[in-house]
Amino acid sequence: MSTEHEILVQVKDMCKNFGVTIALNHVDIDIRRGQILGLIGENGSGKSTVSSIIAGIQPPTSGSMTYKGHPWSPATALEAARGGIGMIVQEAGTIGSISVAENIFLGNYEPFKTGPIINKKKMVAEARKALDKIGVEDIDPSLPAGLYDMQDRKLIEIAKVMYHEPELIIVDETTTALSQKGRDLLYKLIHDGAQKGKAVVFISHDLEELMEHCDKMTVLRDGVIIDSFPREQFDPEDIKRKMVGREISGQYYRVDEDGYSSQVVLKADCITTMSSLLCFSMELHKGEILGIGGISSCGMHELGRALYGLEDVVDGKVVLMKDEKVITGAKSAFDNGMGYVSKNRDTESLELNASIEANIQSTGYKKNRLFGPFISPAKEKSYAARQIETLAIKCINGRQKVKAMSGGNKQKVVFGKWIADDADILILDCPTRGVDVGVKASMYQLIYKMKQQGKSIVMISEEMPELIGMSDRILIMKDGRINGEFFRKDGYQQHELIECMI
């Protein structure tokens, strides 16, 4: 028992600053063999930072680490990986144009080399072993990684990390990108690892997931360790409170039974897109929150893009009922009072290098005119300031760059620009993705408030509780078509919805 819980990695008094932003503030963590340690905290709390330092991705500003009792300061991620630290990261990922096998052994081609020539056959065979080791059979290592979808590519990354039989396995928010099957596989891997005396660090937002799988949980907030709990003391309410540093009411979602108007505002009339949708029809009503759910490849994300004119609609049309206007592209959608929040917040919904103000103001070039084509700086200033204030966006001032903000705050900026725009129809694709509980609650309140103001909202989500909690009506999609329609007034049954998806 004593050897099983021997300390593998010790982090002492570690600080990390990014410019003026403090990511870690004097953090101490012990990571023990045979234990699954959960790190939980809001976005920007420092949980990813500490693990990336252990894995050699970036150096600490100050502080020290030991690994297996010796001082540890890996210069690169490769050095850390060779030393036995395996990290499965949030995003990053695989390179689509090279084979699965080449991805698995990326930067590590030496064993397969004879002179300058790489023995592909040997590499593919070894990759097969790596995939078998994690129990994945239906991926062919000789094919280009680009042929597989995101979930399978995540599995390839896992195989890559596990191939080296790491002593410490770090799982950083990976599960959000995985299907249920992938998750089960990953859970099995970390439990097996812990059983064999390896150490596991499991980072997630998802409290339930961590409660189920971890032996110990450490809560981080603003770069400081707030508390640690052994498994026996897991209490979701207490942990949530410590994550956000204040009381959150248990009431997360809307509780009303308000209906919506029968007036149709947006209609998809038998639309067909290049890949997912085939003669898809739906209607959105005034004052309605329409939830759209399904497994991630069911075509719902593409539907959102098609409604906003971002996806080529090859047949059929998306029509705004107000004046029978056909949406032909993002410009016509925007000009006619629609707004769109992308699933990929950082790459599509924000200009990261621009300020908070500039991002919010981007929807108001026409509204903030003084006369003719000239923009009034004063109007523009208050356009942004109003949103920063009402949404309680955490910042030093509006000129701060969005890049340095946490996920939840970034999402508030995205919401801010559409609220400022006063868009009548909002297409929200995974609006709370990568957002922590505290901000999630305020997002839900915002969405509900918009509904009450008579706005119409399409909410595409991969999270069942959120769909059930917020929607007036839910469409469950499967293989590019509607596989079920459910109404709030009838009450939702989770198992019915799930059955419809699969």
Next chain:
Amino acid sequence: MENTKENKLPQGTRKLGVMDHIRIIRDKPMFPLIFPLTVLILIIAGFGIATEGGFFRKTVLMGVFNQALIIATVSTAMTFVFAAGNMDISVGSAMAFSAVAGVYAYNATGSVFFMVVVCLVIGVVLMSFNGFIHAMFGVRTIIISIVMMQLYSAIVSLILGPDTVSIDYGLCRQLENAGFRNISFILFFVFCMILFHSTSVGRKLKFVGGNARCAQQTGIQYKNTVLISFAVAGLGVGLSAVFSIIRTSTVGTTLGAGMGMDVMLAVVLGGMSIFGGSRSNAYAGLLGAVTVSALNKGLLMCDVSPMLIQGVRGIVFLILVFLNSERPATLPSAQD
């Protein structure tokens, strides 16, 4: 509700790296103005000392001013193109092309007005053509401009052969001294400033340069926005062609050589990121142009060989691009 600003400084060890400091300074709101001015003053002072005051002679300063004016006209207009994340190095050849056309127009009609109009129209047409090919076929602007540079200067060579064309020298001096040149530059500069900073044009260009996909989702059409930027660049090219004619009264095949590089150098010396985006502005071109001209002239006066000058300029350019451009954030999660 607690609303205290969470701006705590950490106690104890807090070591910021050199790059951290650079980033902090660079993000200050006044940086785009203070940085280029400082560089300019340092360069002028440096050359003043190196030439033992020779740099401050009136003829030298006039030379710097005359060269700066031409570069500034093109650079100011080109900030629109750079803001959207595009580049174009064919401006020199395009300028030569419109200057040749302008000279022919004057010699055929004897009308200064007609000459100016021809220069402007040809400038706008040529640059818009570059922008149009980019918008239409999605080829990178830098590639298009390399091809167009060859094409435009080939046409100029074809028209001129080994000769040069000239217009009446007296007329040129008259135009230069009558303030026509300075007034038209000021008007053009003010026009660019207003267009960039007081209408949606500049904001859209910066937005497109920062994140084109996000801009698209906010109803900004990439093609139209970029076409406008190239049209403005064309106006600058046309006007600088007029200034070039006035300056030398002779147009030869070497006119505009190296202009593409001068403009890029001017824009970064003016404090803008060469990759465009949020920190773009319309005055970078003017400030940078003065600095580039001072640098060119000063190095020449210090008997630095023209070959070496090219090298020095190249190194200055690289350093500035390195210091002054956005690179991916350090957090792995932020790189997608």
